[in-house]
Amino acid sequence: MRFSIYRYNPETDPRPYMQEYTLVDPAPGMMLRDALLRIKNEQDESLSFRHSCGEGVCGSDGMNINGKNGLACVTPISELTQPVIIRPLPGLPVIRDLVIDMSQFFTQYRAVKPWLIVKDPIPEVEFKQSPEERDKLDGLYECILCACCSTSCPSFWWNPDKFRGPAALLQAWRFLADSRDQATEERLQALDGPYKLFRCHSIMSCVDACPKHLNPTKAIGNIKKLMLKSML
Amino acid sequence: MNIAQRKFDTLVIGAGGAGLRAALQLSQAEATVAVVSKVFPTRSHTVAAQGGMNAALGNVTDDNWHWHMYDTVKGSDYLGDQDAIEYMCRAAPKTVVELEHFGVPFSRLENGSIYQRPFGGQSQNFGGEQAARTCAAADRTGHAMLHTLYQQNINAKTHFFDEFFAVDLLKNKRGDILGVLAFDIESGEKIIIEAKTTLIATGGAGQLFRTNTNASINTGDGLAMALRAGIPLQDMEFFQFHPTGVAGKGMLITEGVRGEGGYLINAEGERFMERYAPHVKDLASRDVVSRAIAIEIREGRGCGPNKDYVLLKMDHLDAEVIKKRLPGIRDTCMTFLGIDPIDQPVPVFPTAHYTMGGIPTNKNAQVVVPVGTGGEEAIPGLYAAGECACASVHGANRLGGNSLLDIVVFGRAAGKHIIDYLKSHRRHQALPDESIEQALQRLAHWETGALEHESSDHENSDHAKNVSVAQLKNRLQQVMEEYCGVFRTEDVLAEGVKAVQDIKDQLEYAHISDHSSIFNTARIEALELENLVELGLATVTSALARQESRGAHSRVDYQQRDDERWMKHSLYYLQDNRLCYKPVRTKPMTVDTFPPKERVY
Numbered sequence: 087m088r089f090s091i092y093r094y095n096p097e098t099d100p101r102p103y104m105q106e107y108t109l110v111d112p113a114p115g116m117m118l119r120d121a122l123l124r125i126k127n128e129q130d131e132s133l134s135f136r137h138s139c140g141e142g143v144c145g146s147d148g149m150n151i152n153g154k155n156g157l158a159c160v161t162p163i164s165e166l167t168q169p170v171i172i173r174p175l176p177g178l179p180v181i182r183d184l185v186i187d188m189s190q191f192f193t194q195y196r197a198v199k200p201w202l203i204v205k206d207p208i209p210e211v212e213f214k215q216s217p218e219e220r221d222k223l224d225g226l227y228e229c230i231l232c233a234c235c236s237t238s239c240p241s242f243w244w245n246p247d248k249f250r251g252p253a254a255l256l257q258a259w260r261f262l263a264d265s266r267d268q269a270t271e272e273r274l275q276a277l278d279g280p281y282k283l284f285r286c287h288s289i290m291s292c293v294d295a296c297p298k299h300l301n302p303t304k305a306i307g308n309i310k311k312l313m314l315k316s317m318l
Numbered sequence: 319m320n321i322a323q324r325k326f327d328t329l330v331i332g333a334g335g336a337g338l339r340a341a342l343q344l345s346q347a348e349a350t351v352a353v354v355s356k357v358f359p360t361r362s363h364t365v366a367a368q369g370g371m372n373a374a375l376g377n378v379t380d381d382n383w384h385w386h387m388y389d390t391v392k393g394s395d396y397l398g399d400q401d402a403i404e405y406m407c408r409a410a411p412k413t414v415v416e417l418e419h420f421g422v423p424f425s426r427l428e429n430g431s432i433y434q435r436p437f438g439g440q441s442q443n444f445g446g447e448q449a450a451r452t453c454a455a456a457d458r459t460g461h462a463m464l465h466t467l468y469q470q471n472i473n474a475k476t477h478f479f480d481e482f483f484a485v486d487l488l489k490n491k492r493g494d495i496l497g498v499l500a501f502d503i504e505s506g507e508k509i510i511i512e513a514k515t516t517l518i519a520t521g522g523a524g525q526l527f528r529t530n531t532n533a534s535i536n537t538g539d540g541l542a543m544a545l546r547a548g549i550p551l552q553d554m555e556f557f558q559f560h561p562t563g564v565a566g567k568g569m570l571i572t573e574g575v576r577g578e579g580g581y582l583i584n585a586e587g588e589r590f591m592e593r594y595a596p597h598v599k600d601l602a603s604r605d606v607v608s609r610a611i612a613i614e615i616r617e618g619r620g621c622g623p624n625k626d627y628v629l630l631k632m633d634h635l636d637a638e639v640i641k642k643r644l645p646g647i648r649d650t651c652m653t654f655l656g657i658d659p660i661d662q663p664v665p666v667f668p669t670a671h672y673t674m675g676g677i678p679t680n681k682n683a684q685v686v687v688p689v690g691t692g693g694e695e696a697i698p699g700l701y702a703a704g705e706c707a708c709a710s711v712h713g714a715n716r717l718g719g720n721s722l723l724d725i726v727v728f729g730r731a732a733g734k735h736i737i738d739y740l741k742s743h744r745r746h747q748a749l750p751d752e753s754i755e756q757a758l759q760r761l762a763h764w765e766t767g768a769l770e771h772e773s774s775d776h777e778n779s780d781h782a783k784n785v786s787v788a789q790l791k792n793r794l795q796q797v798m799e800e801y802c803g804v805f806r807t808e809d810v811l812a813e814g815v816k817a818v819q820d821i822k823d824q825l826e827y828a829h830i831s832d833h834s835s836i837f838n839t840a841r842i843e844a845l846e847l848e849n850l851v852e853l854g855l856a857t858v859t860s861a862l863a864r865q866e867s868r869g870a871h872s873r874v875d876y877q878q879r880d881d882e883r884w885m886k887h888s889l890y891y892l893q894d895n896r897l898c899y900k901p902v903r904t905k906p907m908t909v910d911t912f913p914p915k916e917r918v919y
Contacts, residue, residue, distance in 0.1 A: 127786070138535045139363065141569050142649075143461060144357075144360070144361040144366065146357065160653050181504055200472070201470055202469075214430030215426050216426065216430050217427070217428060220425065223423045227423045228458060230461070266421070
């Protein structure tokens with residue numbers, strides 16, 4: 087099986103290049119992460135990429151695979167056309183090979199205050215939440231911060247410092263949608279203006295890219311609706 | 319010395335549940351905290367925990383922390399320390415409610431309280447009816463907890479050193495731990511982080527075994543750092559094999575499946591756990607179920623063309639239950655097996671999962687070491703919590719749902735104790751150069767390539783030239799699986815000790831060719847393997863010495879538990895692979911001791 091992988095080590099390479107590798111006898115059912123590990127272990131230990139859990143829950147190994155963002159560990163190589171072209175997630179600075187600098191992504195995440203804000207006195211027992219209220223968090227809290235969505239978003243490519251991006255906005259909605267949270271007004275206010283929220287043009291690349299099948303576009307739509315409602 | 323130096327009140331190594339819970343406690347108390355993690359915090363392996371955390375909230379069945387304590391002592395096969403277990407079970411309800419207040423999106427019951435499911439080894443009334451004690455956020459409880467704790471830490475302004483690799487602890491002559499030498503993975507630049515107190519929260523060493531449920535980062539770095547600092551490791555022979563890892567691949571299938579009504583069948587379609595644990599069947603403790611599966615397979619009742627797995631059946635459950643309560647494992651089955659568990663049973667096999675042993679600690683999460691007269695003493699300012707610690711609340715076998723509990727209870731306990739300690743220890747101690755030198759040497763070994771500075775006339779050098787770090791890691795994982803698996807015997811373990819020692823020797827002469835500074839993952843893997851090898855040796859050496867069967871340690875040649883000779887903790891020292899022992903703390907804090915009994919489920 088043939089692979090063409092983006093390589094760049096700023097210490098030694100004047101510019102990035104694509105390197106070809108061939109993997110002999112890939113195991114049936116092999117995921118891309120295992121294929122990359124075999125290449126690294128057997129052919130070229132200098133190939134760098136992040137990975138950890140191997141089952142799509144830690145969010146480490148987001149990369150651009152044949153033009154589409156995804157997690158290597160849950161991408162079966164049998165579904166990929168050859169040569170498999172692998173690049174770092176687009177739009178953020180490359181540190182080395184497939185490793186990107188995610189600082190801007192995390193800055194935007196932190197900017198939406200992704201934590202529960204409660205103003206009432208804290209009770210002795212848990213806050214009550216009905217199963218229906220809890221259901222509203224499904225499809226939101228599962229985000230693994232892999233950045234596949236934000237780095238597939240043209241609005242984020244243009245304004246990574248101003249537009250929060252789909253991942254951060256999904257989290258903003260996760261707390262707005264939480265019946266326990268009491269900071270709705272502040273959260274909405276903080277997202278006002280031409281960039282933070284409204285740079286989303288519903289292109290839906292984020293939905294297409296999300297390896298957890300979440301829907302940031304819908305969450306962003308919900309925030310816009312709530313904003314409108316609170317203005318009326 | 320031209321190395322950046324930073325000073326903090328507290329250094330936390332590891333950003334999983336234990337590290338983040340402690341850091342939160344400390345940041346909220348306005349101590350300066352540095353959290354060093356080799357991955358971005360939400361990549362830590364707590365994220366993969368599925369089923370939930372135990373607390374006697376009594377939301378679903380009647381419950382009581384004392385019953386939880388009984389179950390945990392029994393589950394530990396009476397090797398757990400009963401004071402620490404009492405502390406944990408008493409603290410559990412409060413700790414869970416606190417997490418809920420932090421924002422953890424627990425699943426809910428109709429009345430709006432936290433959903434709880436039954437898990438293995440849980441009973442009401444000291445061995446009576448099944449309890450439902452495991453608080454869950456669907457089957458993504460670890461993810462929900464870890465992200466929430468990270469979020470709260472951002473709010474509390476904890477200082478994170480993300481993607482920094484800790485090389486070794488720094489200490490003075492007296493043995494006080496004064497910080498760590500680390501390097502920034504992105505740039506390769508070294509840094510010395512000095513601290514008045516240090517918490518090791520680096521997780522377990524599941525990568526010791528070839529097929530495991532763990533992430534690739536679980537290489538027991540903190541355990542090995544402790545060993546090199548002269549601290550012994552406790553009860554390393556007790557390694558948990560989770561009954562239901564995906565056969566041949568290792569992904570975890572939560573015990574919650576059996577909690578929700580799933581069960582195991584063999585090739586004859588028989589629900590075989592009825593024979594091994596007539597009372598609780600598939601919800602016996604993990605060691606019992608894992609052994610039962612291994613026996614079924616050994617006796618020819620395994621499933622599939624090679625008769626090498628059993629099936630976990632949940633296709634009789636309501637599809638809605640699976641979609642609602644077990645969405646994550648349904649996803650895993652469909653991704654990795656092409657099976658929808660709503661329609662088809664899942665092939666499973668006992669899979670290496672959890673390090674029961676670790677750095678010896680007490681109920682305050684202080685690291686304790688033996689002193690001359692037979693007692694033990696806390697190392698001032700040094701703490702450990704979570705899977706890398708051995709309090710010991712899990713003893714010889716951990717109950718499902720007690721691990722997420724352990725990390726938050728003892729992360730919190732560490733935070734509390736550190737805050738008190740800092741009140742009377744306001745200054746940093748002087749950091750001796752020798753300690754820094756030693757840590758730098760470890761790093762230098764892989765910075766220049768071992769071969770270049772080892773003498774070329776070494777008799778093994780030709781042979782060693784061809785060995786890569788990756789090959790040695792594969793070999794170690796195979797050796798551990800083959801020589802130190804579910805069933806163990808004297809001869810095989812003795813060979814295992816030799817085989818691991820041999821790998822350790824070869825590693826000294828192994829080399830890496832990538833000596834670049836920026837994001838050099840080859841170097842990190844070499845450092846990780848050095849850590850793992852020490853832990854492999856600790857595990858197999860401790861296992862060889864223990865001539866009894868207890869919890870997860872099953873000796874074919876010593877099939878009975880031997881309380882007279884072996885109701886004691888092993889302590890393994892790096893120097894000379896020496897072992898010594900210390901008694902189990904059987905006296906709880908306030909209640910009566912649970913004396914050892916025969917363990918039936």
